Amino acid sequence: MSVSDLSAPPAGSPGSRVREVHDSFHGDLLEVSMGPHHPSTHGVFRMIVTLDGETIVKLKPVFGYLHRNHEKLGENVTYLGSMPYTDRLDYLSSMTNNWAYALAVEKLAGQAVPERAEYVRVILAELTRLLNHTCLAGFLMQDCGCSGTPLMYAFREREYILDLFESLSGSRMMCNYQRFGGCRVDPSADWLAGAQKLTDRYGVFLDEFETLLTGNEIIMARTQGVGKLPPALAIGAGVTGPMLRASGVNYDLRKVDAYGVYPRFDFRVPLGDHGDVYDRYMIRVLEMRESIKILQQALAGLPGGPIMDPKAKLRSFRPKAGEAYGRIEGPKGEIGFYLLSDGSPNPYRYRIRPPSFINLTILEDMCLGHTVADAVIILGSVDIVLGEVDR
Amino acid sequence: MSALSLVLGRSLLAGDFPAGEFATHRLQAGSSLVASADSFLERLPLVARDVFTSWLPEPWRWLVNSLISIAVILSVFGLLFAYVTLAERKILGRIQNRPGPNRTPIPFINLRFFGLAQPFADGVKALTKEDVVPRGADHLLHFLAPVVLLAFSILTFAVIPYGRHLVPVDLNAGVLYFFAAGAATELAVFMAGWASRNKYSLLAAMRALAQLISYELPLLLAWVPVVLVAGSLSTTEIVAAQAGWKFNLIPHWHVFTPWGAAGFVIFMIAALAESNRSPFDLPEAESELIAGHLTEYSGFKYALFFMAEYFGMIALSGMAITLFLGGWHAPSPYLEFIPSYVWFGGKLVVLLLGFIWIRATFPRLRMDQLTRFAWKFLVPLALINLANAAFWSLSFPWAGPLQLLRWLISALLVVGPFVLLGRQLSAGVAPRVYRYAAS
Numbered sequence: 087m088s089v090s091d092l093s094a095p096p097a098g099s100p101g102s103r104v105r106e107v108h109d110s111f112h113g114d115l116l117e118v119s120m121g122p123h124h125p126s127t128h129g130v131f132r133m134i135v136t137l138d139g140e141t142i143v144k145l146k147p148v149f150g151y152l153h154r155n156h157e158k159l160g161e162n163v164t165y166l167g168s169m170p171y172t173d174r175l176d177y178l179s180s181m182t183n184n185w186a187y188a189l190a191v192e193k194l195a196g197q198a199v200p201e202r203a204e205y206v207r208v209i210l211a212e213l214t215r216l217l218n219h220t221c222l223a224g225f226l227m228q229d230c231g232c233s234g235t236p237l238m239y240a241f242r243e244r245e246y247i248l249d250l251f252e253s254l255s256g257s258r259m260m261c262n263y264q265r266f267g268g269c270r271v272d273p274s275a276d277w278l279a280g281a282q283k284l285t286d287r288y289g290v291f292l293d294e295f296e297t298l299l300t301g302n303e304i305i306m307a308r309t310q311g312v313g314k315l316p317p318a319l320a321i322g323a324g325v326t327g328p329m330l331r332a333s334g335v336n337y338d339l340r341k342v343d344a345y346g347v348y349p350r351f352d353f354r355v356p357l358g359d360h361g362d363v364y365d366r367y368m369i370r371v372l373e374m375r376e377s378i379k380i381l382q383q384a385l386a387g388l389p390g391g392p393i394m395d396p397k398a399k400l401r402s403f404r405p406k407a408g409e410a411y412g413r414i415e416g417p418k419g420e421i422g423f424y425l426l427s428d429g430s431p432n433p434y435r436y437r438i439r440p441p442s443f444i445n446l447t448i449l450e451d452m453c454l455g456h457t458v459a460d461a462v463i464i465l466g467s468v469d470i471v472l473g474e475v476d477r
Numbered sequence: 478m479s480a481l482s483l484v485l486g487r488s489l490l491a492g493d494f495p496a497g498e499f500a501t502h503r504l505q506a507g508s509s510l511v512a513s514a515d516s517f518l519e520r521l522p523l524v525a526r527d528v529f530t531s532w533l534p535e536p537w538r539w540l541v542n543s544l545i546s547i548a549v550i551l552s553v554f555g556l557l558f559a560y561v562t563l564a565e566r567k568i569l570g571r572i573q574n575r576p577g578p579n580r581t582p583i584p585f586i587n588l589r590f591f592g593l594a595q596p597f598a599d600g601v602k603a604l605t606k607e608d609v610v611p612r613g614a615d616h617l618l619h620f621l622a623p624v625v626l627l628a629f630s631i632l633t634f635a636v637i638p639y640g641r642h643l644v645p646v647d648l649n650a651g652v653l654y655f656f657a658a659g660a661a662t663e664l665a666v667f668m669a670g671w672a673s674r675n676k677y678s679l680l681a682a683m684r685a686l687a688q689l690i691s692y693e694l695p696l697l698l699a700w701v702p703v704v705l706v707a708g709s710l711s712t713t714e715i716v717a718a719q720a721g722w723k724f725n726l727i728p729h730w731h732v733f734t735p736w737g738a739a740g741f742v743i744f745m746i747a748a749l750a751e752s753n754r755s756p757f758d759l760p761e762a763e764s765e766l767i768a769g770h771l772t773e774y775s776g777f778k779y780a781l782f783f784m785a786e787y788f789g790m791i792a793l794s795g796m797a798i799t800l801f802l803g804g805w806h807a808p809s810p811y812l813e814f815i816p817s818y819v820w821f822g823g824k825l826v827v828l829l830l831g832f833i834w835i836r837a838t839f840p841r842l843r844m845d846q847l848t849r850f851a852w853k854f855l856v857p858l859a860l861i862n863l864a865n866a867a868f869w870s871l872s873f874p875w876a877g878p879l880q881l882l883r884w885l886i887s888a889l890l891v892v893g894p895f896v897l898l899g900r901q902l903s904a905g906v907a908p909r910v911y912r913y914a915a916s
Contacts, residue, residue, distance in 0.1 A: 118676045126764040140680065140844060229764045231841025233755055238573035304756060304840050306906045336914040355914035364909070372911055458680065459765045459843045 115143060118458075122151050126229045126462045129472030133449075133461065140457040145450040149443075152476035160436030165191050165266070165403055165425075168436065172423075173260040176442065176474040179218045181210040181251070182416040184264035189345065190412025190423035191266045195405040197398060202391045203268040204347045208384045209281060210251075210263070211414070212377040216288060217247045218417035219328075219370040219377075220295075222469045226367055227299060229466035230308050236299055243291050246284055253277060267398025278385065285381040292374060300371070309364035313452040313464035316361065323448045327419025327441055329468065332369045333361035339415035346414075351383045366467040404431055418442045418469050438477060442470040518816040522549075523642055546645050550634050558787045559596035565833045567592070572837040603780035611674055611773050618672035623774070623781035626665035630788035632658040636712050637795040640805050640818030644713055651712040652704060655796055656697060659751065662789055663689035666753070666760055666770050669782070673773035681769030684844055685760040688750055691851035692757075696747035698859030699740045702866030703731055703800045716804030725810050730803035735887040736865040739895075741801040743859050745831075748793040750847070752786060754832055756839040759847060794828040795821075854902050858894055865890040 121132035130151035136144035156175070160168045172187045173180035185207050192199060199207075224240025248258040254273055255261040263270050273281075299305055315325070320333045330337055338355045340348045356372035358365030407429045413422035419441030426435035445468050453461045517524075530541050563578065570577025579592040610619055636651035638644040648654050663685055670682025704710055707718040721729045731737030750757035761769035771782055798804060802824050805817035842850065865887055872883045 116676060116679075118680075125767060137680075140683070227840060231756065231758070231762060231764060232839070233569065233836050235573050235837050238575060242574050298838075301908055302840065303903060303906065304842060306908070307846055307903070308840065308843060310906055338914070341914070356911050357914055358911065359909075368909065368911060457843060457845070459759075459762065459841075462765050 120458075120461075121148075127465065128225065128470055131465075131470065131472055131475070133465070135453075135458065135461060137458065140459075142453050142456055142458065142461055145453045145461065147446060147449050149446075149472070149475050152472045154477070156477040157436055157438060161432055161434065164431045165405070165433060166400065168433075169264070170260065170262040173262055174473055175438065175440065175477065176416070176418060176421070176471045177259055178221055178471055179214040179417050180259060180261045181214040181263060182414060182421060184261065185211060186412055186414045186416065186421045187423045188264040188266055188412075189414060190410050190425050191405070193412050194408060194410035194425050194427055195266065195403070197267045198395055200268055200392050200395055201347070201389050202272075203393050203395075205384050205388045206269050206273060206393065207264065208347055208351070209381060209388075210254075212381045212384070213247050213250065213281070213284075215377045215417045216374055216381075217244050218469075219374050220244055222370060222466075223295065223299075223367060226363075226463060226466040227305070229463045230305060236295065239291075239295060239298070243288070250277065250280055250284065253280070265394060265398070265400070266403070268392070268394030270394075272393040278388065281381070282385050285378055285385060288378055289375070292371065292378075296371060300368070306364060308459075309367060309463060309467075310362055311360070312363045312456060312460050313366075313467060314360065314362050315448065315452055319448060319451060320361070324444050325419070325448065327416070327445065327469075328369045328373060329366055329419065329445050331355065332358035332365040334359055339413060339420055343413070343415075347384075350387070351380045353377075353380050363463055363467040366469075370469075402431070404429060413439065416441055418471070418474075419445060440474045440477060442468070443475045443477075446470050446475060516814065516816070519641055521816070522640070522818070550645060551631070554631075554634060554788060554791060555784075557791060558784055559600070561787055561791070561829055562599070562783070563592070563595050564829075565836070566595075568830070568833050569837050572834075600780065603777045606776040608776040608778060609773075613674040614773065615672040615674070618668050619773070620778075622665050622669035622672060623778045623785065625668065626662050626785040627781050627788070629658050629661040629665065630785045630792065633792040634788075634795075637792065637799055638713050638716050638804055639795075639821050640816065643805075643818055647711065647713050650710045652700060652710045652715070652796075652800070655712075655792075656700075659789065659792065660689070660693055662785065663693075663751070665785075669774070670760070670770035673770070675773050677766040677768075677772050678770050681760040681762075681766050681772075684762075685753075685770065687844065687848055688753075688757065688759060691848045692747045692750035692855075695743055695851060695855035695859045696751055698856065698863060699744035699747060700796075700800050702736050702740050702863050705863070705866050706731070706736075706870050712799050712804075716799055716806065719803040720806055722810055728803050728806060728808050730801065730806070732801040732803075734869065735884065735891045736862050736869055737801055739858065739862045739865070739891040741797065743855055743862065744797055744801065745828075746855065747851075748790075748797065749832070749835065750851075752789040752793055752832075754786075754790065755836040756841050757847060758841060759844060762841055764841075790829065790832055791825065794825055794832070797828060798824045850902065854898050857898060861890060861894045 116137045118135050118137060119132065120135055121127040122130040124132075127133065132148040132151070134146040134148060135142050156171060159171060163171075169184060169187060172183040175183050191197070220240045220243050224237035227236035228234065251261055251263075252258045254271065254277055255263040315329065315333045317333045317335050320330050321335060325333075326337065326339075334357050336355060336357055339345070340353075341355060353376045356369050356376070358369050405427045407427055409424070409426045411422055411424045413420050420439060421441055422439035424435070424437040424439070425433045428434040449465065449468065452464050456464065526542060526545055529545065530538050533541055567577035567579075577592070578595045580589065581592045581595040581598045582589050583594045610616060633655050635646045636644070636648055636655050638647075666685040667682045667689075670678040670680075670685060673679075703715060707715045709715060709718070719728070719730050723729065727733055732741045749755075753760055759769075760766075761771055763769075766772070771779060774782060798821060805821040807813045807815060807817070807820050868890070869883070869887055872879075872886075875883050
């Protein structure tokens with residue numbers, strides 16, 4: 087159980103104050119393997135933590151239990167054939183995965199997208215953001231030790247969004263909805279009315295959720311000052327999404343890349359000052375409020391016209407040789423697809439930039455010096471989906 | 478004084494008195510009320526018992542009486558345990574937008590009745606499950622832990638006065654006995670964690686010990702003022718001291734005094750921690766330590782742990798009622814026609830629902846926050862409360878406008894320290910204001 091050679095923690099990390107003495111008074115260190123079947127590792131993730139009492143002195147993340155050759159599969163099926171596989175990456179937000187992949191292929195093939203489809207994509211992406219952030223807040227509170235109440239509230243709202251996805255695409259979670267040059271089906275007036283209704287009442291749910299949790303003294307005591315991520319480390323590690331913005335870095339691809347029709351909408355980017363778990367939770371709640379604003383504008387301004395570019399080629403789709411990288415601001419961060427074409431029906435190389443995998447790499451730096459209980463909520467605040475981490 | 482002689486003690490349910498004499502037994506303190514409220518319903522449990530035992534010869538009668546009271550306690554609280562688990566699951570379910578267990582039919586007649594048969598289905602499941610013991614475990618301690626835990630939880634039921642004539646053992650140091658037996662339960666949690674030879678269980682055992690040491694103190698300090706004011710360690714006399722009403726309206730319960738209200742709140746918080754309930758369920762924190770000390774338990778041993786946890790919760794609620802909520806006394810003189818044991822049961826159910834409500838609402842504390850909360854907040858508050866109670870009993874003869882001053886000083890002694898200590902406790906923790914990017 088004892089660990090004799092501890093590597094020094096990274097300079098400047100909270101763990102640099104961890105002791106390195108091994109006398110009889112302090113006793114041995116305890117190595118615990120948390121996972122892969124631990125209740126709060128969000129799937130088959132494993133952390134090998136070395137504990138001094140309850141304080142973490144070393145943490146080794148182990149992943150790969152859900153590895154399924156996703157990228158190699160992508161090289162052996164047609165471009166369109168990969169679309170349903172992208173659903174399985176981050177299975178909470180299949181709509182944004184679809185969009186990022188479609189964007190990469192459209193760049194590769196020089197395919198135009200009709201305006202109506204761009205609006206529908208924005209609506210679906212923001213609904214996905216609401217869904218993902220709501221689930222994350224629920225799971226995070228579950229990790230903090232709430233006996234399921236916030237999680238159940240979050241899942242109730244999630245079901246409403248999933249109902250919308252199901253009536254549009256035929257599947258709750260594996261939507262497979264975007265196509266190269268548009269979207270698969272046109273949303274009906276009924277569907278749009280349903281989306282409008284959900285958008286109108288989502289703020290009420292957020293108020294209820296925040297009343298229960300945000301001002302709660304125990305939540306604040308548990309999450310404030312825990313798992314601090316300095317901006318320099320976040321940028322150096324390539325962290326993106328709400329985690330980066332919680333550390334105070336103004337980087338949102340919707341503003342930076344201004345892809346799709348996002349420049350037409352008026353929304354703000356919330357930034358945190360502390361980079362701790364509480365900031366990461368609050369940034370997501372504030373982002374949900376901004377998403378509601380985007381949804382209101384997109385639903386109001388939805389133009390008519392075709393949902394699919396009439397010139398788009400679905401059968402025998404062979405983009406000419408070249409490469410393209412398409413990225414969007416997914417709920418978890420920058421989700422990107424890199425494609426290398428040699429003119430055949432399959433991509434020569436198919437590469438994914440998974441946000442939750444890259445955000446997870448700095449887990450040890452955030453956890454050192456904190457307790458086991460903190461490690462669980464820090465992991466929860468990173469917002470990982472193992473389907474995307476392991477691919 | 479062995480546990481056996483305690484349970485079978487002479488004064489069990491007034492069993493050593495001839496039938497008919499029990500009505501005046503031990504009620505000297507509240508004697509003004511005896512005549513008015515001693516209805517047939519009030520005596521019903523004793524009458525029912527005497528039907529069975531009055532024909533026995535004298536040396537045997539007290540033994541059978543004792544056995545009957547043990548059987549009644551075990552069956553009543555066993556059934557209460559079963560239905561508190563069901564109520565907890567259903568109420569938790571309703572709070573969380575789900576129905577809770579509602580599918581278990583009553584056998585043979587196939588009626589669901591809101592899942593009322595669920596506890597028995599759970600019991601059958603627990604009994605028929607394989608009992609797995611890890612190879613590396615300390616087999617003896619692993620087996621003993623749930624047994625010891627349950628035994629000590631049951632022992633605490635002996636001294637609680639459930640009704641006017643229903644106190645199983647009227648010890649003159651009943652409160653002391655109750656908390657001595659109750660404190661032993663955390664030791665069993667430590668035994669379970671240590672004997673399982675599982676790292677999660679070991680961490681849970683460490684947490685359980687830290688929690689025991691931290692929260693035993695505020696728990697004890699919370700009831701010392703009651704003993705100070707009531708002038709007795711006997712549970713019946715503490716209940717008797719709370720008899721009567723001011724202006725026939727406000728009961729003389731301890732909770733309706735400033736020091737009593739503070740003591741009640743401190744007691745209930747410490748009771749939450751003692752019975753390992755959320756938000757103090759650190760030893761079995763499921764999101765961190767899988768199931769803590771229960772990780773390596775299965776089958777009926779696991780069920781025994783649950784039974785002991787709920788027994789502990791029920792016993793501590795019963796003691797809180799006895800110490801602060803007037804025991805079995807009715808809240809109003811016009812409601813005295815309802816038997817005393819019904820009042821006790823009603824108050825018990827309300828407190829248990831409070832436990833369930835708290836569990837559904839609060840997240841869990843961290844270990845260092847838990848101990849800090851105990852040592853830096855509850856213990857000083859309880860000590861000041863002790864001084865407050867001393868002042869209250871010294872100023873007993875104050876009359877007229879001085880009485881108002883007495884209330885004012887006592888209330889200040891509660892609110893002042895609460896505000897000051899609370900400010901120090903939550904320093905550095907505050908809601909935040911967020912900024913938005915410029916563009």
